[in-house]
Amino acid sequence: MTADNASSTNPPFRFKSSRVSLNELMLLEYDAERLRSELGRHAARLPSLFRQMPVVINLEQLPAEQPLPPLSDLLAICRESALNPIGLKGNSRYDAELCSSLGLADFGQGGRGEQLRDPEPVVEPEPVAAVTEQAAEPTVKAESRTRILTAPVRSGQQVYVQGGDLIVLSSVGAGAEVLADGNIHIYGPLRGRAMAGVNGNTDARIFCQSLEAELISIAGYFKASEDLQSDHWQKPAQAWLCGTRLDTAAL
Amino acid sequence: MAEIIVVTSGKGGVGKTTSSAAIGTGLALRGHKTVLVDFDVGLRNLDLIMGCERRVVFDLVNVINREATLNQALIKDKRTEGLFILPASQTRDKDALTVEGVESVLNELSEMFDYIVCDSPAGIEKGAQLALYFADTAIVVTNPEVSSVRDSDRILGVLQSKSRKAEQGGSIREHLLLTRYNPTRVQAGEMLSVEDVKDILAIPLLGVIPESEAVLKASNQGQPVVLDQQSDAGQAYLDAIARFLGEDREHRFLDVQRKGLLSRVFGRKG
Numbered sequence: 001m002t003a004d005n006a007s008s009t010n011p012p013f014r015f016k017s018s019r020v021s022l023n024e025l026m027l028l029e030y031d032a033e034r035l036r037s038e039l040g041r042h043a044a045r046l047p048s049l050f051r052q053m054p055v056v057i058n059l060e061q062l063p064a065e066q067p068l069p070p071l072s073d074l075l076a077i078c079r080e081s082a083l084n085p086i087g088l089k090g091n092s093r094y095d096a097e098l099c100s101s102l103g104l105a106d107f108g109q110g111g112r113g114e115q116l117r118d119p120e121p122v123v124e125p126e127p128v129a130a131v132t133e134q135a136a137e138p139t140v141k142a143e144s145r146t147r148i149l150t151a152p153v154r155s156g157q158q159v160y161v162q163g164g165d166l167i168v169l170s171s172v173g174a175g176a177e178v179l180a181d182g183n184i185h186i187y188g189p190l191r192g193r194a195m196a197g198v199n200g201n202t203d204a205r206i207f208c209q210s211l212e213a214e215l216i217s218i219a220g221y222f223k224a225s226e227d228l229q230s231d232h233w234q235k236p237a238q239a240w241l242c243g244t245r246l247d248t249a250a251l
Numbered sequence: 252m253a254e255i256i257v258v259t260s261g262k263g264g265v266g267k268t269t270s271s272a273a274i275g276t277g278l279a280l281r282g283h284k285t286v287l288v289d290f291d292v293g294l295r296n297l298d299l300i301m302g303c304e305r306r307v308v309f310d311l312v313n314v315i316n317r318e319a320t321l322n323q324a325l326i327k328d329k330r331t332e333g334l335f336i337l338p339a340s341q342t343r344d345k346d347a348l349t350v351e352g353v354e355s356v357l358n359e360l361s362e363m364f365d366y367i368v369c370d371s372p373a374g375i376e377k378g379a380q381l382a383l384y385f386a387d388t389a390i391v392v393t394n395p396e397v398s399s400v401r402d403s404d405r406i407l408g409v410l411q412s413k414s415r416k417a418e419q420g421g422s423i424r425e426h427l428l429l430t431r432y433n434p435t436r437v438q439a440g441e442m443l444s445v446e447d448v449k450d451i452l453a454i455p456l457l458g459v460i461p462e463s464e465a466v467l468k469a470s471n472q473g474q475p476v477v478l479d480q481q482s483d484a485g486q487a488y489l490d491a492i493a494r495f496l497g498e499d500r501e502h503r504f505l506d507v508q509r510k511g512l513l514s515r516v517f518g519r520k521g
Contacts, residue, residue, distance in 0.1 A: 152453050155408060191451075
């Protein structure tokens with residue numbers, strides 16, 4: 001989150017919260033030659049996709065009995081196919097110091113916090129499997145997956161729509177959080193937090209029938225309730241990003 | 252097969268135990284065989300409110316640990332026919348409760364009773380989660396006050412995601428019970444109105460129980476307030492039970508009552 005620094009000198013950097021879509025290379029088995037040739041085939045078919053694409057290598061599906069592939073070899077094979085491995089997920093066997101010396105980030109063991117129970121399951125990041133025969137569409141730009149919720153989002157619940165818009169046909173309660181890579185439309189009062197464009201999409205907007213939010217944010221730029229006490233408070237409103245400023249207007 | 256009702260709230264001190272006792276007693280008065288189960292291990296007070304604290308020998312944890320049978324632990328209410336109480340343990344803590352243990356006790360109770368009323372502890376942690384896990388119906392007790400409403404909203408979220416029914420793709424039937432309602436303070440803008448709470452929680456309203464001195468009197472006497480038929484709270488609970496059983500009853504005690512000479516001269520307001 002952005003924050004104003006009250007110190008005497010201006011810092012040369014700023015941390016900004018952002019949520020980017022990353023592809024995972026899910027290893028199902030390890031055979032150096034087979035991996036090299038399969039990745040090579042995928043790269044040849046989709047050169048634009050593989051151009052230095054950052055990937056997280058997911059080790060969750062690797063059978064425990066399988067001997068551990070030498071990490072530097074694994075990275076070399078990925079780089080030969082113009083993949084840019086930036087970290088590991090589901091790693092329980094590689095030594096932490098080794099990973100750190102090879103510049104690999106730890107993406108943990110997978111899983112998220114409490115998710116909203118809904119008929120349609122939460123969408124996981126699209127994996128680019130190491131050894132499958134699928135004719136893959138470029139998966140970096142996922143198709144728009146708009147999610148529609150019809151029940152109120154209760155306090156303490158968190159909903160994240162990856163690669164699409166979120167539509168809530170009810171209220172978002174105080175203490176609830178709704179996030180989307182796209183726009184957020186709430187056909188009811190917004191009393192909790194709404195964060196649109198979490199993947200960096202600065203064109204995302206938030207719409208609600210009564211602006212009573214604890215916090216709204218677009219692409220990481222946020223305003224808390226205190227700063228939203230304008231003419232649009234508790235009225236139908238929309239919010240969008242104007243440069244680095246979050247603006248609101250009546251709907 | 253019994254219907255399992257959980258009386259829960261999130262927030263503490265809003266009237267769960269008072270309401271559990273009232274609802275359980277009310278259902279039994281209507282001829283349904285009912286058992287009240289206290290899930291507040293370590294801080295039990297259902298037995299005090301029901302006036303049977305001197306007859307507690309075995310409790311829910313004893314039954315789960317097979318230290319006693321259900322028949323040994325169940326306490327028969329002396330005033331109301333068909334009403335039984337299964338008290339909580341006071342010396343153990345919530346870790347003594349397990350999902351399997353609770354399931355087994357509830358299954359056994361299901362064959363003996365028409366209604367099982369589970370009095371939940373406050374909070375959203377293990378004790379409260381176990382109380383609601385097997386429920387068919389939930390009565391969410393809320394005071395017309397911001398933090399209670401916020402906590403009730405939270406517990407509704409927990410009901411929708413952490414219950415057995417939710418795991419199987421179904422849902423628990425939710426009812427709102429607004430307690431400690433004071434129309435004078437609502438009119439003065441000091442308290443949330445029924446409409447305000449309904450707007451935020453968006454679940455069907457079972458009843459509004461007015462703030463009443465009768466409640467404190469009843470709990471100190473160890474008598475469920477519903478047996479004090481002169482009191483407004485007692486009557487409001489009886490209305491709520493009637494609505495629960497499918498009857499149509501108008502909500503009473505929502506308006507400021509003017510007493511004495513003024514009401515005779517100017518007529519009752521509202």
